[in-house]
Amino acid sequence: MKGSACLYGVAALLACMVLAGCIEKPAGETQTIMLPGDVPLAMVWMPKGSFLMGSPDTEVGHHPNEGPQHTVTFSAGFWMGKYELTKRQWQAVMGTTPWFGQDHVLVDPESPAVYVSWDDAKDFLNTLNALTGKSFRLPTEAEWEYACRAGMADRFYWGDDPGDVSISDYAWWDGDTNPGGQTYAHVAGGKTANAWGLNDMSGNVSEWCEDDWHEDYNGAPTGGEAWVDSPRSSYRRIRGGSWFNYANFCRSASRSSTDAAHADNNFGFRLAR
Numbered sequence: 001m002k003g004s005a006c007l008y009g010v011a012a013l014l015a016c017m018v019l020a021g022c023i024e025k026p027a028g029e030t031q032t033i034m035l036p037g038d039v040p041l042a043m044v045w046m047p048k049g050s051f052l053m054g055s056p057d058t059e060v061g062h063h064p065n066e067g068p069q070h071t072v073t074f075s076a077g078f079w080m081g082k083y084e085l086t087k088r089q090w091q092a093v094m095g096t097t098p099w100f101g102q103d104h105v106l107v108d109p110e111s112p113a114v115y116v117s118w119d120d121a122k123d124f125l126n127t128l129n130a131l132t133g134k135s136f137r138l139p140t141e142a143e144w145e146y147a148c149r150a151g152m153a154d155r156f157y158w159g160d161d162p163g164d165v166s167i168s169d170y171a172w173w174d175g176d177t178n179p180g181g182q183t184y185a186h187v188a189g190g191k192t193a194n195a196w197g198l199n200d201m202s203g204n205v206s207e208w209c210e211d212d213w214h215e216d217y218n219g220a221p222t223g224g225e226a227w228v229d230s231p232r233s234s235y236r237r238i239r240g241g242s243w244f245n246y247a248n249f250c251r252s253a254s255r256s257s258t259d260a261a262h263a264d265n266n267f268g269f270r271l272a273r
Contacts, residue, residue: 039092042082055253083188104265112268118260139272150196164247171203202250205268213257242266
């Protein structure tokens with residue numbers, strides 16, 4: 001009995017230390033938050049640490065906007081959505097179906113919410129935070145790439161993959177959607193997750209980030225915060241590639257941007273907190 005009490009006390013102490021920030025939660029720890037209608041939202045812990053953001057000019061498929069490479073250091077961890085936000089989750093919060101009647105849409109509530117712009121994503125977040133009392137947000141571009149890589153420095157989070165022979169195990173992309181006529185975003189989590197337990201960081205839908213558009217990483221912040229000082233502020237970053245894209249655009253370093261008001265069948269987002 002004394003031994004059981006002692007073990008309980010140690011467990012309680014460790015839990016308190018984690019909550020107080022004395023002990024870092026392990027990468028991949030999960031939590032589930034219930035949305036209205038008992039719709040679950042799975043979040044995964046991304047630990048504090050450093051990584052090299054961008055790609056070297058020797059990387060196959062490298063684009064100049066992916067440089068210069070620079071070290072980004074996160075002084076604290078953060079939560080990231082395990083999956084891209086689904087249609088079921090969007091409807092639970094917003095009660096709308098912006099994808100209804102649109103082209104190239106899978107009618108499945110567990111597939112990503114598409115035809116949602118950056119502006120729409122921000123409206124969703126405002127509504128969600130009012131409902132839950134929490135502080136959900138879009139990930140910064142640095143957070144997104146850090147979470148995508150999950151400790152890997154290769155072209156993809158599963159390795160360099162010369163010839164793109166393994167990508168279909170991890171991502172929905174043009175090579176396995178277009179040939180079979182499945183030209184839409186697929187059910188979330190259908191491919192192998194990365195090392196930290198995140199699914200579909202490559203492919204399926206391109207994901208909105210908080211940051212403004214910038215030509216390259218010259219002057220980029222190094223603490224993981226959003227970079228929002230661009231004069232072209234109507235343009236926002238999207239990351240990860242999609243079912244519509246070739247493998248090159250699904251690389252961990254690949255980055256693109258478009259107008260914050262633009263919505264399409266291969267655009268979605270993932271939550272951070």
